[in-house]
Every structure is written in structure tokens, then in C-alpha cells.
Amino acid sequence: PEIPDAEYDRLMNELRELETQYPELICADSPTQRVGAVPLNIFEQVKHESPMLSLDNVFDEKVNLAFHQRLHNRLNVTEELAFCCEPKLDGVAVSLLYEKGELVRAATRGDGSIGENITANVRTIRTIPLRLRGDDIPQQIEIRGEVFMPLIGFAQFNEAARHKAEKFFPIHVMQPQDRYASLIHALRLNGH
Numbered sequence: 001p002e003i004p005d006a007e008y009d010r011l012m013n014e015l016r017e018l019e020t021q022y023p024e025l026i027c028a029d030s031p032t033q034r035v036g037a038v039p040l041n042i043f044e045q046v047k048h049e050s051p052m053l054s055l056d057n058v059f060d061e062k063v064n065l066a067f068h069q070r071l072h073n074r075l076n077v078t079e080e081l082a083f084c085c086e087p088k089l090d091g092v093a094v095s096l097l098y099e100k101g102e103l104v105r106a107a108t109r110g111d112g113s114i115g116e117n118i119t120a121n122v123r124t125i126r127t128i129p130l131r132l133r134g135d136d137i138p139q140q141i142e143i144r145g146e147v148f149m150p151l152i153g154f155a156q157f158n159e160a161a162r163h164k165a166e167k168f169f170p171i172h173v174m175q176p177q178d179r180y181a182s183l184i185h186a187l188r189l190n191g192h
Contacts, residue, residue: 009057043116046107052095052144053112057088091148094122098141101132122147 003011012032019026026032058064071081093109106122107115122128125147132141149157 010059013057013059043118045110046105046115046117048095048107048110048113048115049142051112052093052109052115054093054109055088089146089148091146094118094145094147096122096128096143096145098132098137098143100139101137103128103130 015030016032019030019032058067068081072078075081095105095107095109095115096103097105097107103119103123105117106119106128107117109115123130128147
């Protein structure tokens with residue numbers, strides 16, 4: 001990687017602060033003005049029912065407290081709010097659409113409004129259910145999350161690809177989210 005993820009996140013946060021302080025300097029091509037990537041032409045484009053937004057990183061308690069206060073103000077509540085905090089995983093944001101419990105569409109975040117239909121590729125990921133089980137499954141439900149692969153799994157994928165003389169991805173030159181984006185966009189995932 002050119003720079004570690006933590007350094008990239010720190011620089012992105014610094015850019016956001018500068019753009020907040022000097023809004024007249026915001027450029028249309030600033031990385032802060034894009035949520036995801038422009039959809040590729042090789043996949044069918046999918047319009048998201050509601051935008052797929054990106055999560056912000058929190059680097060210190062002051063930022064966290066400011067977020068907490070903004071939520072209280074926006075919701076106009078005085079009681080305590082409960083939060084569930086989880087580590088941020090570097091992967092590819094996806095939307096899974098289930099109808100009558102069946103997976104009918106998987107899409108990338110894309111630019112936040114328009115993503116790519118990656119249903120065929122997502123169906124090969126063994127940990128994503130093709131059918132939801134249970135008694136109270138809604139007629140339609142959209143589940144959003146992150147598709148990721150541990151580094152060891154990525155290395156195993158590459159090793160299998162090398163043995164089959166297929167395309168593999170150079171781990172040492174790619175950021176984790178780039179590795180996963182490459183995999184999810186691969187037209188054949190070989191069951192991984």
C-alpha cells in the first residue's frame with residue numbers, strides 16, 4: 001500500500017475539516033464529494049431506493065460527543081440514546097434485496113445513488129444466505145453491509161488462482177478495500 005489505512009483516514013478527516021472551514025474551496029472532484037465509485041459499464045446498473053451513504057470514522061472523544069449532541073438535537077430528545085459500536089471493516093459495501101425470503105438482487109454502493117448488479121457474484125459467497133429462514137420474514141427486505149475477506153482467505157484465493165493459471169491480485173500493492181472490490185467485480189469467483 002502507498003499509505004496505511006489509518007493514515008489515509010486521518011488525511012481524509014483533515015480534508016473534511018479544511019472543506020468545512022473553507023467551503024468555497026470545495027472542488028467537485030474532491031474525494032469528500034463522492035460516496036463510492038462510478039459504476040462500471042460491464043454490470044447492469046441498479047438505482048438504490050434510498051441512497052447508500054458512507055459511514056464516518058471517529059478519531060477522538062470530542063468528535064464522538066459532538067455527534068451524540070447532533071443526534072439529540074436532530075431527534076429533539078432529552079433521554080439517553082443507546083448505541084451499538086462495531087469495528088469498521090474494510091471491504092465493499094453491498095445491498096442485498098430479498099423478496100419473499102429469496103435473494104433477488106445484490107448491488108454495490110456505486111456512487112451512492114446508482115450501483116452495479118453483482119447478484120451472480122454474490123451468490124457464490126457461501127456466508128450470504130440465498131434464502132432467509134424464519135416465520136416472520138417480510139415480503140421485501142433490504143440488508144446492507146460489507147463484503148470482506150480476511151487476508152488469509154485472500155491469500156488462499158490467490159494461490160488457487162495461480163495454480164489454475166487464472167488472474168490473481170497482488171496483495172502487497174493493494175489496500176484491503178481495493179482487493180475486495182477487485183474480487184467482487186471478478187466475473188468468476190470460483191466459489192469463494
